[in-house]
Amino acid sequence: MPELPEVETVKNVLKKNLLGLKVKSVDVNYSDMIKTNVDDFKKNLIGEEFIDIKRLGKWLIFETTNYYLVSHLRMEGKYYYSDTYNHDLHEHVVFYLSNNYYLRYKDVRKFGVMFLVTKDKLYTDTPIGKLGMEPFNKDLDINYLKEKYKTKRLPIKTVLLDQEIMTGLGNIYADEVLFKSRINPFKKAMLLNDSELSNVIENSRIILQDAIALGGTTIRSYTSSLGVTGSYQDKLLVHTKKVCPICGDAIKVSKIGGRSTYYCVNCQDVKEAINE
DNA sequence: AGTGCGACCCGAACGC
DNA sequence: TGCGTTCGGGTCGCAC
Numbered sequence: 001m002p003e004l005p006e007v008e009t010v011k012n013v014l015k016k017n018l019l020g021l022k023v024k025s026v027d028v029n030y031s032d033m034i035k036t037n038v039d040d041f042k043k044n045l046i047g048e049e050f051i052d053i054k055r056l057g058k059w060l061i062f063e064t065t066n067y068y069l070v071s072h073l074r075m076e077g078k079y080y081y082s083d084t085y086n087h088d089l090h091e092h093v094v095f096y097l098s099n100n101y102y103l104r105y106k107d108v109r110k111f112g113v114m115f116l117v118t119k120d121k122l123y124t125d126t127p128i129g130k131l132g133m134e135p136f137n138k139d140l141d142i143n144y145l146k147e148k149y150k151t152k153r154l155p156i157k158t159v160l161l162d163q164e165i166m167t168g169l170g171n172i173y174a175d176e177v178l179f180k181s182r183i184n185p186f187k188k189a190m191l192l193n194d195s196e197l198s199n200v201i202e203n204s205r206i207i208l209q210d211a212i213a214l215g216g217t218t219i220r221s222y223t224s225s226l227g228v229t230g231s232y233q234d235k236l237l238v239h240t241k242k243v244c245p246i247c248g249d250a251i252k253v254s255k256i257g258g259r260s261t262y263y264c265v266n267c268q269d270v271k272e273a274i275n276e
Numbered sequence: 277a278g279t280g281c282g283a284c285c286c287g288a289a290c291g292c
Numbered sequence: 293t294g295c296g297t298t299c300g301g302g303t304c305g306c307a308c
Contacts, residue, residue: 032284058302075301076285109285111302127303151278158279163303171301258281260300 002073004058004168005211005232010079011055014062014103017081018050022098023064030092033107034114036125041116045069045095057131057167061122070115070126071105077112080104131167135204140166142197149189149197156192157185158257160200168208172239175262177203179238184270185261186254210235238262 002010023045031038048064055061062069071077085094085102093114095103105112115126123129132148133140148165159165160174169177178185181199183192192200211232238244241251244264252270254261263270 072302074285074303076287107285108287109301111285113303154279161302258300259302 002058002075002077003170003173003211003232004055004208005214007055007058007060007073008212010073011053011060014060014079014081015053018053018062018097018103020049021101022047022049024096024098026096027094028092029094030110033092033110033112034116036115036117041114044116056128057134057163058170059128059131061128063119066118067116068119068122068126070117070122070128072113072127074107074109074111074113076109077105077107080106130164132163132165134168135166135201135208140201142194142201145192145197145201146194149192152189154189155186155256156183156189156200157259157261159189161257161259166204169204171259172236173204173207173211175239176207176237179263179268180207182268184268185256185263186270238264 026042026045028034028038028042034041044067045064048067050062050064052063053060054063058072060071060073062071080091081101081103083101085091085096085104088104088106090108090110091104091106092110092112093105097103105114117125133144145166149159152159157174157178160169160177161171175185177200180203181196183196183199214232214235238251239262241262243249244251244267247264247266249264249266251262252265254263
């Protein structure tokens with residue numbers, strides 16, 4: 001599933017291909033995924049030119065002449081760019097472009113969402129306005145996290161997934177960050193000390209940057225899905241693992257906030273797991 | 277305001 | 293073997 005590093009690669013490949021192209025028409029085959037008015041979505045994009053494409057957290061933001069198209073791939077969303085259109089069952093949105101190519105959005109789970117808003121509404125009418133800072137942001141420091149965490153009694157694992165505080169970590173990377181930081185995933189966020197906060201920030205940066213570097217090297221063909229062939233899974237230390245790569249103990253799995261959480265009792269000093 | 281949980285989906289994995 | 297059930301993933305919306 002696309003995490004931030006894959007979305008970054010998708011953004012870069014889309015940018016390389018789409019900038020300067022205009023939209024001739026749009027097919028929406030599954031209207032529930034368009035969270036703004038569907039008729040406006042189809043109508044307003046006609047004639048719009050792709051000016052820029054940005055990424056914020058796991059969200060893609062297409063800037064066109066007059067609008068922002070905001071897109072989240074969730075777990076299985078993929079973009080394809082090709083000169084044919086196969087009417088695949090799961091291709092829910094298809095943009096017909098001025099060079100007669102198609103930008104096709106495919107999503108078997110139908111979990112992805114899109115918004116189309118005028119430029120002044122990006123922060124008020126889409127989820128973009130609620131996102132916290134990315135780990136890469138220089139302003140994200142210990143003091144920022146301290147302020148945000150001071151009322152959070154929830155487990156740090158859960159809070160790392162809260163995109164309104166720090167945006168970018170998904171379930172897999174949250175486990176990796178906590179393992180690398182040697183932090184107990186059950187520990188209440190408000191109880192983290194300066195050293196732990198510092199490690200969270202530092203390791204979030206390192207892990208995401210490493211994954212971006214890996215995801216960026218594998219793109220060859222534009223006829224297959226864009227940017228989902230990264231190899232970060234080969235570098236995972238704890239998520240989905242059976243044995244701790246540091247101490248050799250068995251990795252445990254618990255549900256924290258409804259999410260599968262992998263951790264090493266020994267290295268992360270877990271005295272009691274709340275939900276087995 | 278913080279927290280908890282169901283809803284959204286459906287292929288894969290699992291249980292019988 | 294075949295069928296039914298459960299699960300997972302990110303985010304939103306609602307209830308408390």
